[in-house]
Amino acid sequence: xxxxxxxxxxxxxxxxxxxxxxxxxxxxxxxxxxxxxxxxxxxxxxxxxxxxxxxxxxxxxxxxxxxxxxxxxxxxxxxxxxxxxxxxxxxxxxxxxxxxxxxxxxxxxxxxxxxxxxxxxxxxxxxxxxxxxxxxxxxxxxxxxxxxxxxxxxxxxxxxxxxxxxxxxxxxxxxxxxxxxxxxxxxxxxxxxxxxxxxxxxxxxxxxxxxxxxxxxxxxxxxxxxxxxxxxxxxxxxxxxxxxxxxxxxxxxxxxxxxxxxxxxxxxxxxxxxxxxxxxxxxxxxxxxxxxxxxxxxxxxxxxxxxxxxxxxxxxxxxxxxxxxxxxxxxxxxxxxxxxxxxxxxxxxxxxxxxxxxxxxxxxxxxxxxxxxxx
Numbered sequence: 001x002x003x004x005x006x007x008x009x010x011x012x013x014x015x016x017x018x019x020x021x022x023x024x025x026x027x028x029x030x031x032x033x034x035x036x037x038x039x040x041x042x043x044x045x046x047x048x049x050x051x052x053x054x055x056x057x058x059x060x061x062x063x064x065x066x067x068x069x070x071x072x073x074x075x076x077x078x079x080x081x082x083x084x085x086x087x088x089x090x091x092x093x094x095x096x097x098x099x100x101x102x103x104x105x106x107x108x109x110x111x112x113x114x115x116x117x118x119x120x121x122x123x124x125x126x127x128x129x130x131x132x133x134x135x136x137x138x139x140x141x142x143x144x145x146x147x148x149x150x151x152x153x154x155x156x157x158x159x160x161x162x163x164x165x166x167x168x169x170x171x172x173x174x175x176x177x178x179x180x181x182x183x184x185x186x187x188x189x190x191x192x193x194x195x196x197x198x199x200x201x202x203x204x205x206x207x208x209x210x211x212x213x214x215x216x217x218x219x220x221x222x223x224x225x226x227x228x229x230x231x232x233x234x235x236x237x238x239x240x241x242x243x244x245x246x247x248x249x250x251x252x253x254x255x256x257x258x259x260x261x262x263x264x265x266x267x268x269x270x271x272x273x274x275x276x277x278x279x280x281x282x283x284x285x286x287x288x289x290x291x292x293x294x295x296x297x298x299x300x301x302x303x304x305x306x307x308x309x310x311x312x313x314x315x316x317x318x319x320x321x322x323x324x325x326x327x328x329x330x331x332x333x334x335x336x337x338x339x340x341x342x343x344x345x346x347x348x349x350x351x352x353x354x355x356x357x358x359x360x361x362x363x364x365x366x367x368x369x370x371x372x373x374x375x
Contacts, residue, residue: 007109010102015364018092025088029081040073128262132255149240156233164226168219174211182207290362291344295325297366298351300335308356308371309335315354321345 047069050062182204189196300309309327316324321343329335341347351369352360359370 004107007102007105007107011364014098014102018096022088022092029085029088033081036073043069043073128258132258136251136255138251147244149237156229161226161230164219164222168222172215174215178207178211290346290348292347293341293344295338295340296347298337298339299363299366299368300329300337301368301370302334303373304335304371305374308374311356312354312369312371313337315356316351319345319350322347322350 047062047065047067300312313324313327316322316337316339321341322345323340323342324337325340326338327335339347348360348362348367351357351367356371357369358372361368361370
């Protein structure tokens with residue numbers, strides 16, 4: 001049971017207790033008044049008989065004394081009734097004050113719980129947003145790291161191709177330089193000996209072919225090694241892209257699952273809030289449709305001025321089958337209006353439709369009215 005319902009229950013119990021105490025006090029008062037009236041009649045009867053038996057003077061004197069005693073007893077009975085009435089009013093006032101205090105405490109507790117619930121929803125929303133942001137940031141960071149790795153690997157592959165090209169050119173240049181040097185030596189030797197020149201040309205040709213073969217073999221090996229490195233780097237880049245894609249898909253899946261869960265929770269909260277709103281609306285309609293007959297106390301909550309009270313009083317006078325019995329209170333502390341309905345009427349609904357009325361709330365047997373603020 002919520003604090004609001006508990007407060008209402010306690011308020012009803014206090015009101016019921018006050019009502020029973022008032023009824024009991026009224027019955028006791030009526031009983032005492034009946035007994036006092038009976039004693040007064042017996043005293044009068046006794047005085048009358050004593051007066052008849054005595055002489056006229058004595059009868060007159062005793063009759064006057066009896067009348068005096070009867071008057072004194074009547075005054076004492078009146079004072080007793082006034083004291084009893086005063087005690088009853090004080091008891092009713094104390095019961096109302098106690099009920100008002102408990103209602104205010106329940107309202108304060110309900111307000112505090114509503115604020116705590118609001119803060120909890122705000123914390124939940126903030127955590128959800130932070131988790132969503134963290135997921136996006138992590139996925140973005142991992143994607144950037146994968147791109148950076150792919151870029152680095154591409155640069156390494158480029159450097160490998162450049163190194164391969166440089167080695168090939170250096171081998172060709174070395175072969176050319178060596179061939180040129182040997183050719184010059186052969187020419188120099190050819191001047192002195194033709195046979196030696198011939199052998200030199202043959203040797204030069206042999207060396208050239210061997211150098212070309214060595215250069216080709218070395219270039220082929222370096223090209224194959226470069227291709228192997230490029231293949232490995234391409235494989236690693238592919239695996240990095242696949243890992244990045246897998247991380248992206250996992251992040252999207254987590255985000256979708258979380259969004260789905262949050263949507264279901266939001267839908268459930270909206271459903272509960274709609275049900276609560278519907279129950280509140282039905283309760284409000286039920287209160288508005290409740291019929292009132294007889295004496296009803298209207299409490300006008302402050303602030304309110306004389307013009308508003310005059311306008312409200314005129315509006316109440318215009319309600320059919322409704323009569324304004326009493327208006328009491330003050331502008332600062334609130335005003336009480338006691339009305340009497342000769343026939344059952346939906347008083348809450350009727351008062352709510354008045355132009356200057358902001359809100360109407362049923363509190364126990366009384367109806368609390370808040371007027372619109374003056375512009």
